[in-house]
Amino acid sequence: MTRAPLNRWWVKAAAQGALAAAPRAAALDDALRRRMRGAYLSEDYFLSKWRHVTQHLRALGNPGDRPLLKTRAVEIGTGWFPIVPLGLAVHGGTVVTIDTGQHLDAARVRLAMQRLSQLEAAGTITAASPERMARLRELLLAPPPSSAAQLLEPMGIRPVIADAQDLSQVPEAHGSNLLVSNNTLEHIPAEILAGIFREFLRVGSKSARMSHYIDLADHYAGFDPRITEFHFLTMSPTRWRLTNNRLGFQNRLRIGDYRELLSQTGWRVTREKLTRRPTRSLDGLRLVPPYDQVPIKELLVVKAHLVTTRA
Known part of the structure; x- marks a missing residue:
C-alpha cells in the first residue's frame, strides 16, 4: 500500500509551531x-x-x-x-x-x-x-x-x-508625511493593526499619506505547490489556531476587512491596485465561515497596494 506524501505546508507549520513554544x-x-x-x-x-x-x-x-x-x-x-x-x-x-x-x-x-x-x-x-x-x-x-x-x-x-501602536518615544516619527509597509500588515492581528493606524493618524502630518503593500494569500502556498493561495480559508478557527503560530502569523483578513479598518481609524482609501485570481481558483474548495459569505470579487484578491489620506 502506497503511503500518501506528507503535506509540506503542514510540516512547516508544525516545525514553526514547535519552535514558537521554545x-x-x-x-x-x-x-x-x-x-x-x-x-x-x-x-x-x-x-x-x-x-x-x-x-x-x-x-x-x-x-x-x-x-x-x-x-x-x-x-x-x-x-x-x-x-x-x-x-x-x-x-x-x-x-x-x-x-x-x-x-x-x-x-x-x-x-x-x-x-x-x-x-x-x-x-x-x-x-x-x-x-x-x-x-x-x-x-x-x-x-x-x-x-x-x-x-x-x-x-x-x-x-x-518598537511597538508601532505607541510612537511617543520615537520623536522622529512625529510629523511624518509618508507612512508605509511592504508585505507586513498580513502578519499583524486586526486589533493591533487598528492601533497602528490610529497612531499613524496621531503622529502623521496634516497631509500624511499611507502606502501599504499587502499579501492576502496563504503564505504556505509558496512553500507547498499542492495547496492554493486560498487554502487557509478552508480551515475552521480551531484548526487554524493549531496551524497558525506567532513566528509565521497570518491574519486571514480580506480586502474588505482592510478597507473597514482604515475607515474606522480615520483614513480614506484614495487609490488601490488589486491583483485577483480567476474564479476557477476556488473550484473544489469548501470555504468556512465567514469566508463563504465574502463577495467573490473581494475573496479573489491576493495582493493589494492601498494609498490613503486622512478622512
Whole structure:
C-alpha cells in the first residue's frame, strides 16, 4: 500500500509551531533564518522591493525622478534588507524604520547598499539625490562598521525596535508625511493593526499619506505547490489556531476587512491596485465561515497596494 506524501505546508507549520513554544523562540527563529538564507541578496529580489519604493513615491505625487523635499517617512516591518528605507533615502527623504525585533545586521545592510550602488551606476534604477548616493558610496569604501545603524544613520535612516501602536518615544516619527509597509500588515492581528493606524493618524502630518503593500494569500502556498493561495480559508478557527503560530502569523483578513479598518481609524482609501485570481481558483474548495459569505470579487484578491489620506 502506497503511503500518501506528507503535506509540506503542514510540516512547516508544525516545525514553526514547535519552535514558537521554545524559550527565546524569536531569537532562535532569527538565528535559524540567518543560517539558512546566508548573506545573499539577488538582483530580482532587490528590484521587486524597488518597485515598492517607486509606488510609495507616487503616493506623494512624485514620479520617482524628483528629490523628496522635507519628506519624513515611517516604515513598519524593517525585515532583513532595508531596501525601501534606502530607496526613500537616496531620493532625499529621512526615514524611521520600525520593527518588533532586531533582524538587521551590518553585512546585510552593506549588501543592500552595494546592490543599490551597482544598479544605479548601471542606470537600472534612479536615485534623485546625488548627495545621498555619494554618501552611500563613501560608506561602502570605509572600513566595515560593527552595526547596521552605523551604516544607516548617515543616510538619514534610523532603525527602531518598537511597538508601532505607541510612537511617543520615537520623536522622529512625529510629523511624518509618508507612512508605509511592504508585505507586513498580513502578519499583524486586526486589533493591533487598528492601533497602528490610529497612531499613524496621531503622529502623521496634516497631509500624511499611507502606502501599504499587502499579501492576502496563504503564505504556505509558496512553500507547498499542492495547496492554493486560498487554502487557509478552508480551515475552521480551531484548526487554524493549531496551524497558525506567532513566528509565521497570518491574519486571514480580506480586502474588505482592510478597507473597514482604515475607515474606522480615520483614513480614506484614495487609490488601490488589486491583483485577483480567476474564479476557477476556488473550484473544489469548501470555504468556512465567514469566508463563504465574502463577495467573490473581494475573496479573489491576493495582493493589494492601498494609498490613503486622512478622512
